[in-house]
Amino acid sequence: MRYAIPIGVFVLLIAVLAVGLRLDPRYVPSPLIDKSVPEFSLPALRNGETSVSSSHLRNRPRLLNVWASWCVACRVEHPLLLSLAKTGQVDIVGLNYKDERADALAWLARHGDPYAQIVYDVEGRLGLDLGVYGVPETFIIDKNGIIRHKQVGPLNNDTLNQVILPMLSELASEP
Amino acid sequence: MIPEIGQFTLALALAVASVQASLPLVGAIRGYDSWMGLAKPAARIQFLLVFSAFLILVHAFVSNDFSVAYVAQNSNTALPTAYRVSAVWGAHEGSLLLWIVILAGWTYAVTLFDSQLPRSFAALVLSVMGIVSVGFLSFLMFTSNPFARLLPAAADGGDLNPLLQDPGLIIHPPMLYVGYVGSSVAFGFAIAALIEGRITAQAARWIRPWAVGSWIFLTIGIALGSWWAYYELGWGGWWFWDPVENASFMPWLLGTALIHSLAVTEKRGTFKNWTVLLALATFALSLLGTFLVRSGVLTSVHAFATDPGRGIFVLVLLAIMIGGSFVLYAWRGPSTFSGGTFEPVSREVFLLLNSTLLAVATATVLLGTLYPLILEALGLGKISVGPPYFNVVFGAVMLPLIGLLGIGQFSRWKSDSIRRLLVRLRYAFIATVATAGCAAVALGGQHAMSAAIGIGFGIWVFVTTIFGIVERCRHREHVWYTLFHLPRAFVGQCIAHIGFGCTVIGVVITSFYTIDEHQSLAPGDRALVSDYEFHFVGLSSFDGPNYRVTEGTFDIRRDGQLVATLKPQKRLYVVRNMPMTEAGISPGFTRDLYVALGEPLEDGAWSVRMHLKPFIRWIWLGAILMALGGFMAMFDPRLRSPVTLRSEQSATSPVSD
Amino acid sequence: MQTIIYVVLLGCVAFAVHSADIPVSFESPHDEQRYVELLEQLRCLVCQNQSLSDSHAELAQDLRSEVYKMIASGKHNDEIMAFMVERYGDFVLYKPPMKSTTWLLWFGPLLLLLVALSIVLLATKRRRETQLPLSDEERQRVQHLIEPDKQ
16 A cells, blocks of 8 residues: 555645644744743843842732834834733833833833833843843743743734733732 | 736636646547647647736836836836846746746647657646646736736835845746746656556656756756855855755755656666656655745745745645645556566666665655644744754765765666676775875865765766776777767766766865854955965945945965955945845865955954855856756657657557557 | 834845944864854844854844853853753754654654665565566467467
C-alpha cells in the first residue's frame, strides 16, 4: 500500500498549513509566563526622587503596560487603558521604555494618565529582562509577582474582554 | 477603459481555459476525437488572451495610469521606465498574472511539439495544464484582480520598493517562474500516464527535454536570486535558508531527481512509478512555494504582503490539484507499471540511489522549513530552524550523494561489478585525495582539514567526470574523433556535473575562508583585510533619477599595487523615504572584494563593512555550467530521430504501442 | 494591525536611522570571532528575517551591546545563549535546541535516509528474485523467433 503514502503525507501537510493560516507568524510566545517578574529597582517617571521596584508588584494582581511617547500603536490602546483605570478594577503600572522623561510626561499630559505608578526604564534594561520586542506590550502579574500572561501589541476590546478581564477576576479570587 | 478591456480579456481567458481543461480530458478518456481536437486551439487562444492582458498591464505602468490601484501602489512618475516594466511583477497581483502568462506560454510550446505524441496523451497533458490555468486564473480574478480601479486616481504612485529597483530583480522572478511553471508539463505528463495506465518509451523520450528545460530555468533563477542577494543586501551573504528560498530550492532538488530518473525510464523502461511520483511531487512543491510566498503563513523577506483569505484560496487550489493527483497515483499506480530488469550493481541502481538521496534531501529541507509551523500548530511552542540546522543536516545528506555521483557516472547499464568500479576508479580516488591535500596546504588556517574534505568532494566530481570521458574514448580506434563527436547528451552531462563540482567547491571555500571586517573609518583612514589594504579615500554626494546618493571611494591595494577602486553608495529613495545600500564589489575568479557603507557615526567617521570572499563566483559559475549542460542535453538529436517515424502512425491510430 | 506590521517591516528594511551600527573591538581575536558567530546564531525579534548581526533595529543594537558586555566579562557562549532564551524563548536561536519536541527534527533526516536506503535495497533484491526462468513453451517461442527457418 505504499502508493497511498504520498496522499497520506499530503493530507497531513494540508492540515498543518490550514492551522498555520490562523496563526500569526510574527507572534513570539513569552518564556516568562509563570516566572517571577525580574528583580529591578528603577526611578519613577513622575517623581525622579522615588523609585519603583519589583517588590511593589505584589499583594494584588496588576497590569504592567510597556509604552513610550515615540510608539504610535500605544496611542491606539491608550483610551482602553484610561477607561480601565477609571473602573478601579486593577492597578496599571506603566513601564516607560527607552524614552525621554520630558517627552513621556508631555505625552501623558496630552493623552491622559491611567497609571498608578510608572517605571522610567530609559536604558531599556527592564524591558530586555522582560523580553520586550514590540511596544506596546502588557503583562498580567499576580499577587505573588508572577507573570501570568503577556499581550504583544496594542490591546483592543476583544483581548480586554475575552482574555485580560477574565484572567484578572480569576486571579483576584485566588488565595 | 483599457484596464477594463484587460479585465474582460482575463474573464474570456478563464472561459477558454475551462474548455481546455475539461473537454479534451473527457475526449481522451472516451475517445471523442473532436473534443480532443479542442485542446490545441483552446490553449493557443488562452495564451493570446492572457498575454494581451499582460501587455495591457504593462501599458498601464509605462503610461503611469494611477487610476489602476496596483499601478498606484507599485509605481511612480520618477521611476525609470525599465523599472516601471519590472514593477508589473513587483507585487502579488502582477506577479500572479506573469505566472499565468508563463503557464500559457509553456502550454503553447507544448502545442508546437505534441505531434510526436499519441493524440489522446497530448490532449490529456494539455487538459491538465488547462486545469492549472483555470485554478490560477480564478485565483487572480476572484481575489487578486490586477486591474482593480482606484477612484479617485492617485496623483502619484507609492513607488516600487527600492530593494526591487535593480537589474537583478528584473530577470530573477521571470526566470524562476519559467522554471516553476515548467514543471507543470511533467506534471501533465505524469497525470496523463496515470490515466492511460502506461508510459511508452516514446512518451518518456518526449518529456525529457521539457523536464530538463524547466530545470534549467529554475537553476538560473535560483542562482540569480543568490547573486542578487549577495550584491544588493549589503552583508555579503548568498543563501539564508529563508523559507521562500527553500521553496524554490525544493522543486530544484526534486527536479534534478526527476531528470535523472527519467533518463532511466526512457532508456531502460524501469522506475516508471518513481518517475511519475517525482513529476507529481516536483510540481506539488512548486505550488507549495506559491502558497508559502502569498499566504503569510511564514515570515520571510520574500513574502508578499497579503491576507489569509488569499491563503485559503491557494490552499484549496493546492489541495484539489495535488491531492487529486496523489489520489490518482494511489488508485492507478499499483496496476499500471512494470518493466525492466537490472542487477544490484548497475547504473540503474546508482541513478535510483541518486534520486532517492535527492528526495531525502528535499524532505529534509521541507521538514526544517515547516517544523516551526508544525510545533506551533500543535501548541508545542515556537522555535526557529535556521542556517545552523540546514547547513549541517543538508550537508550530511549531500556528501554520500556526491560520492555516489562520481561512481555512478562511471557505471554501466544493467550489469556492472563493484570490483570493476573500484579498480577503474582507484586512480581517480588517489588523484582526488592528492589534490584536496594540496588545496588544504595552499589554503591553510584552522579550517584546513574540514575545507579539504569539502573541496575533495568537489574535486572527486571533476576527476571522475574526466576519467569517464577518457574511458569512453580510449578503447575506440579513433580516439580524437570520438572525443570531438561525443553525444551531446553526454557532453551536457559532463558539463553539468562539473558545474555542480564548481558550486560545491565555491560553497566550501567561501564558507570557511570568508574574512569579514567591520570598522569605523573616516575619510583618509586605512584598514587591513587579510593582505589587502582598504584606503577610504573620500566621500561625495549627488542625485540619481529618484534617489539621493552619498558615495564613498575606496582604493584597495595589495603589495603596494592598486587592485581596485570601489564606490559603495548609501542611497535615499525619496518617494518612500527609504535608505538603501549599494555595495562596491571587485569581482574575481578566485576572490571577491566587497565594501559596504553602514551608518554615519560621530566625528565624520562611517561604519564600514569590508569582506574578502574567496571563490564565491564559483558558486554561480557552477550554476551557469549546470544550466549550460542541461541545455546541451536538451537538444540531443537522439531524443528526436526514432520518434518522427512513429509520429505518422500514432497520429492516425490513437491506440498504438 | 496590518499597518503596524507594514511599518515595522519597512523600518527593518530601511535601516532605522536612530540606531547606530557601531563597530566594536575586542582585545582578543578569539573573542571577536565568538562575538561574530554568536550574533549570527541569534535572531532579531523585531526584524525577524535578520540575525542580530545584520539587523539595524534598535533592539538588535541593544542586544549586540549586551552580547559584547557578556563576552567582555568572561561569560561562555552557553551562558549568553541561555540569557537570550530566558527572555525571548527558543525562537531567538537559529539552531533549534535538542529537546523532546525537536527529536524528530534532528533525527528525522537520518531516519528517512535509512528508511529510503532500505527500500531501495529491498526493491533491488526483489526485482532480481522475480526474474523467473522461462517455461518450456516460452523457450520454444524464443527459439522460433530467433531462428524462424528452423522448424
